[in-house]
Amino acid sequence: MVTLAEVARHAGVSSSTVSYVISGKRTISGATRQRVEQAISELGYHPNAGARALAGKRSHIIALVVPLRTDVYVPIMMEIAISVTMAARQYGYDVLLITNDEGPEGVRRVAASGLADGVILMDVELEDERIPVLRALNTHAALIGLPDDPTGLSCVDHDFFAAGASCADHLADLGHRDVAFIGYGSGVYQRHAGYAERTLAGFRDRAAERGLRILHRPCEGTYESTAGAFSRILADRPATTGFVVQNEGAIGPLMSLLRTAGRIVPEDASVIALCPEPLAEQYSPRLTAVTGPAQELGRRAVELLMQRFDGDQPDEVTLLTPVLTVRESTGPAPQQI
Numbered sequence: 402m403v404t405l406a407e408v409a410r411h412a413g414v415s416s417s418t419v420s421y422v423i424s425g426k427r428t429i430s431g432a433t434r435q436r437v438e439q440a441i442s443e444l445g446y447h448p449n450a451g452a453r454a455l456a457g458k459r460s461h462i463i464a465l466v467v468p469l470r471t472d473v474y475v476p477i478m479m480e481i482a483i484s485v486t487m488a489a490r491q492y493g494y495d496v497l498l499i500t501n502d503e504g505p506e507g508v509r510r511v512a513a514s515g516l517a518d519g520v521i522l523m524d525v526e527l528e529d530e531r532i533p534v535l536r537a538l539n540t541h542a543a544l545i546g547l548p549d550d551p552t553g554l555s556c557v558d559h560d561f562f563a564a565g566a567s568c569a570d571h572l573a574d575l576g577h578r579d580v581a582f583i584g585y586g587s588g589v590y591q592r593h594a595g596y597a598e599r600t601l602a603g604f605r606d607r608a609a610e611r612g613l614r615i616l617h618r619p620c621e622g623t624y625e626s627t628a629g630a631f632s633r634i635l636a637d638r639p640a641t642t643g644f645v646v647q648n649e650g651a652i653g654p655l656m657s658l659l660r661t662a663g664r665i666v667p668e669d670a671s672v673i674a675l676c677p678e679p680l681a682e683q684y685s686p687r688l689t690a691v692t693g694p695a696q697e698l699g700r701r702a703v704e705l706l707m708q709r710f711d712g713d714q715p716d717e718v719t720l721l722t723p724v725l726t727v728r729e730s731t732g733p734a735p736q737q738i
Contacts, residue, residue, distance in 0.1 A: 403444045403445060403446040404446075405419055405420065405446070407444060407446075408437065408440045408441055408444055408446050411440040411443070411444055412433075412436045412437045412439070412440035413436065414433060414436070414437060418433065418437065419437050419440075419441075422434050422437040422438065422509070423441075423509060423513035423538070438533070438534070438537030438538070439537070441537055441538060441539075442536065442537050442539065445539065459518045459710070460515065460516060460517060460518050461493055461494050461495065461518065462494065462495050462496070462497050462516060462517045462518060463485070463489050463494050463495070463496050463497065463517055463518065463519055463520070463521060463703070463706065464496075464497045464499055464511045464516070464517035464519070464520045464521070465482060465485050465486075465496050465497065465498055465499065465520075465521045465523070466499045466500070466501050466507070466508065466520065466521065466522050466523060466531070467482055467498055467499070467500060467501065467523055467524075468500075468501050468523055468524035469500040469501055469502045470501075470524070472585060472586050472588060472589050472621075472622070473524065474649045474650075476677070477677060477695050478523065478524075480677075480695045480696060480699075481523065481545060481695050481696070481698050481699045482496075482498065482523075482699070483696075483699070484695065484696040484697075484698065484699025484700055485521060485699035485700075485702060485703055486699075487699075487700075488699060488700040488702075488703035488704070489703050492703065492707055494518075494703075497511075497516065497517055499511060501523070501524060501531075504530060504531065505530045505531050505533075505534045508520060508522075508531045508534045508535065508540075509534050509538065512534065512535065512538045512540040513538065518541060518710060519540065519541035519542060519543070519706045519709065519710065520535065520540055520541070520542045520543075521542070521543050521544075521545065521702050521703070521706060522535075522542065522543075522544045522545065522546065523545045523546065524545075524546060524594065525544050525545065525546025525547065525548055525556075525558075525595055526546075526548070526592055526593050526594055526595060527548055527549045527593040527594075527595050527598060528548065528549055528593060529546075529548050532544075532548055532554070536553070541706060541709040541710060542554070542555070542706070542709075543555045543556070543557070543702040543703070543705040543706040543709070544556040544557070544558075544702070545557060545558065545698050545699070545702050546558050546595050546596070547595050547599070547718060547720075548595065551716075551718050552716065553716050554716070554718075555702075555705035555706070555708070555709065555716070555717050556705075556717070556718045556719070557698055557701040557702050557705065557718075557719040557720075557721070558595070558596075558698070558718075558719075558720060558721070559596070559693035559698070559720070559721050559723055560693075560720040560721060560722055560723055561595070561596050561599035561600040561603065561723075562599045562600070562602060562603035562606075563603060563720075563722065563723055564600055564603060564675060564691045564693070564723040565599070565600040565601060565602065565603030565604030565605075565606075565607070565645075566603040566604065566606065566607035567607075567691055567723060567725045568604055568645045568673045568675070568691060568725070569603075569604050569607035569608040569611055569613060569615075569645075570607055570611065571673060571689070571725060571727070571731065572613065572643040572645070572671060572673065572731070573607075573608075573611035573612070573613055575643075575671060575731060575732065575733050575734055576733050576734035577613070577642050577643035577671060577734040578612070578613060578614060578640075578642075578734065579613075579614050579615075579638050579640045579641045579642060579643070580608065580613050580614070580615050580616075580641065580642075580643035580644070580645065581615070581616045581617075581618060581634045581638070581641050581643070581644050581645070582601065582604055582615060582616065582617045582618070582645045582647070583618055583620050583627070583630055583631075583634075583644060583645070583646045583647070583648060583651050583655065584597060584600075584601060584617060584618070584619050584620065584647050584648060585597050585619060585620070585622070585647065585648050586619055586620065586621040586622065586626070586648075587619040589619075590619060597647065600647055600675060601617060601647075604645065605617075613643075614638070616634055616637060616638055616641070618630040618633060618634055620648050620651045621650075622648050622649070622650025622651050623650065623654070624654040624657075626651075627650075627651045627654035627655055627658065628654065628658055630651075631655065631658045631662075635662070641670075642669070642670055642671065642734050642735060643670070643671050643673075643734070644659075644670060644671070644672045644673070645672075645673045645674075645675070646672065646673070646674045646675070646676075647674075647675040649674075649676050649680060652674050652676065652680070652684065652688070653684070655672065656672065656684055659672070666686055666729075666730050667686065667729065667730055667731050667732030668732065668735065669735055671689075671730065671731040671732055671734070672688060672689070672730040672731065673688070673689050673690065673691065673725075673730070673731060674688045674689070674690045674691075674730075675690065675691045675692075676688070676690055676692070677692060677695070678690065678692050678726070681726070681728065682728075684730070686728065686729030686730050687728040687729050687730065688728055688729075688730045689725070689726065689727050689728045689729075689730045689731040690725070690726055690728070691723050691724065691725045691726075692723065692724055692726065693721055693722075693723045693724070694721060697721055698721065701719055701721075705717065705719075
């Protein structure tokens with residue numbers, strides 16, 4: 402069994418440095434941390450492996466890293482978290498909630514402590530800094546989200562690329578040619594959140610195939626920011642007749658702004674939202690929307706983690722198919738505005 406001292410010798414550092422890298426209790430330089438994590442990976446060191454072997458049992462706790470950001474839609478995140486908790490209980494596991502504001506250090510601390518048998522990450526970015534920590538510590542993990550490189554990982558996510566493409570197809574089928582995409586705030590794209598970037602990429606690719614002229618405008622989701630995005634759209638492309646919204650906070654303001662501008666939905670302008678079903682149903686007119694089963698994300702993530710506990714290492718990416726439900730907010734493109 403590999404010891405912490407052997408890892409220290411292999412990395413050329415002190416045992417206390419290895420301990421600090423694992424626990425995250427002190428700041429360690431990037432080069433030293435990388436050397437220690439490489440040694441852990443090469444030697445196959447498992448923190449607390451001895452104690453847990455003597456105990457002869459698992460902790461039966463899963464750590465769920467939930468997003469703590471102002472730019473996430475809390476009801477969906479809570480629905481996923483509840484789904485994870487309910488699915489975990491079916492396997493006899495409890496769930497420990499951790500906020501992602503700790504970043505890689507928080508994942509390192511939980512993985513090294515032995516408190517949890519595995520980790521489920523939410524709000525995965527394309528180049529997520531937490532993933533190298535999981536790989537270095539050889540931690541059982543499942544991801545709700547899809548990074549750029551999913552090699553060796555168990556991931557489940559909505560097929561956001563297909564969701565974006567379906568929005569472009571629907572508006573093109575209705576005869577719209579000038580379409581605007583109102584997305585999340587600029588910070589979401591700057592941190593390369595997978596759900597935002599993949600939706601936009603799918604929309605752009607399909608729009609190009611269908612001959613749509615498009616504009617993308619980030620939006621913070623407040624009335625003021627939505628009004629700013631809307632005014633820029635009309636200034637840059639006054640003939641816009643189709644709107645796709647991937648920002649729950651911007652939906653209500655956009656509907657109000659369209660009414661104020663004298664554009665009746667769907668006669669003068671069509672609106673598609675990427676949002677949960679209950680939210681789409683509460684507006685008048687009811688919104689054509691692309692949705693995905695949030696509860697299924699949580700359940701499948703727990704299943705993937707259990708497979709890893711049982712000795713399987715599923716290098717698996719599961720993409721759940723989005724559903725576009727047509728309601729009253731989309732219609733044929735007007736001849737002119």
